[in-house]
Amino acid sequence: AQTVTQSQPEMSVQEAETVTLSCTYDTSESDYYLFWYKQPPSRQMILVIRQEAYKQQNATENRFSVNFQKAAKSFSLKISDSQLGDAAMYFCAYNGGSQGNLIFGKGTKLSVKP
Amino acid sequence: DGGITQSPKYLFRKEGQNVTLSCEQNLNHDAMYWYRQDPGQGLRLIYYSQIVNDFQKGDIAEGYSVSREKKESFPLTVTSAQKNPTAFYLCASSIQQWNTEAFFGQGTRLTVV
Numbered sequence: 001a002q003t004v005t006q007s008q009p010e011m012s013v014q015e016a017e018t019v020t021l022s023c024t025y026d027t028s029e030s031d032y033y034l035f036w037y038k039q040p041p042s043r044q045m046i047l048v049i050r051q052e053a054y055k056q057q058n059a060t061e062n063r064f065s066v067n068f069q070k071a072a073k074s075f076s077l078k079i080s081d082s083q084l085g086d087a088a089m090y091f092c093a094y095n096g097g098s099q100g101n102l103i104f105g106k107g108t109k110l111s112v113k114p
Numbered sequence: 115d116g117g118i119t120q121s122p123k124y125l126f127r128k129e130g131q132n133v134t135l136s137c138e139q140n141l142n143h144d145a146m147y148w149y150r151q152d153p154g155q156g157l158r159l160i161y162y163s164q165i166v167n168d169f170q171k172g173d174i175a176e177g178y179s180v181s182r183e184k185k186e187s188f189p190l191t192v193t194s195a196q197k198n199p200t201a202f203y204l205c206a207s208s209i210q211q212w213n214t215e216a217f218f219g220q221g222t223r224l225t226v227v
Binding site: 009035044096103 | 147149154155157158172202204206211212214215216217218220221
């Protein structure tokens, strides 16, 4: 069965600095998608970025980028120029193969210090 | 505006009662999902549906039931058999089940009193 692991329950970053959130996953599939979702205090889940496993190029969305290492089954999220509004829970998620449904990690709580 | 609407935002239930959480989407998505969120547990899948009149159990289906009579609607009933129902419930939908992102509603906070 596929699993997603986020080993950092909490992280902290200074405003304007860069922070990297870690995620590893386990799968025997070759075709799948990976996602990072943000859940602010409002608890609305917001898609931050997505990565297709067949693409070697790392996805980028403005200040958010990923480091996708398929062989290592690693999918980290880098947030550059951190802003106070980035403070939230961040969830890594996997979707692929016969499972089909999104499988989530337990999340990382990110705090941003002014 | 297209989106997913969950209601109510807050719900209180007495022990022994069944309650139903509403989820409606106007995105024309085929797949819909219910997740439960507890502190430190991430999101765990309760039920999912790929098409109308069909649904499957997720990882923690015991004590819950669903229906999918219309493409737009996927209500979740929390029955009295659910021993620990106090949690935050999230409904989501996606164009298809595989290899695509899900879009979420704003959630329902259920508290047993």
